[in-house]
Amino acid sequence: MRIKRVLVKLLRMHSSPREIALGIAVGVFIAVLPVYGLHTLLLIILALIIRPANKIAMLIGTNISLPPTVPFITWSAYEIGRFFLDKSLAPLCWSDFRNLTFQKVTAIYPVLFFGSVILGCVCALIAYVPVYFIIKAYKEKKAHAARAANQDKIV
8 A cells, every 4th residue: 555655656746757767767777786785875876866867766666676586686687797707607596595605795796796787777778668658658648637627627
C-alpha cells in the first residue's frame, strides 16, 4: 500500500516524463554498482549533481538492488567484467557467495566493478525508455481529460 502511494505521488508531481525517467535510470545505475553500504550516499551525491533527475524516482530506481536480486546482479556484472577484462578468471558459483572472504572480494572487485558499470548503463537505458513512455502517456491522458472537463464547463 505504501509503495502504491509513492508511485501515485510520483505520477502526480509536476516533473516531466524525462525528469522522472532520468531519476529511475540513475537510481537503477546506482543500485547495480557494487558499493555495498554506500548506495544512499552515492544517491545523495548524484541527486545534487544531476539536478533535472526526479529525486523520488531515483530512490525508487535503487530498489532493484534487494537481497533476492543482489546475487543475480553480482553474478551478471562479474561475468560481463570477466568477458571484457580477463576470461581466464574462474566463473562465480553459488558456493562463492556462501564462502565469501575479504581476500576473494578484493581479488574479484575490479572485474566486478567494471562489469557493474556496463550492466548499470544497460539496465539504466532499459529502465529509462519504458518509464519515459509510460509517464508521457499518463500525463498526456491526464491533460486530455482536464481539457475535456474544462470544455464541458464552458459549454
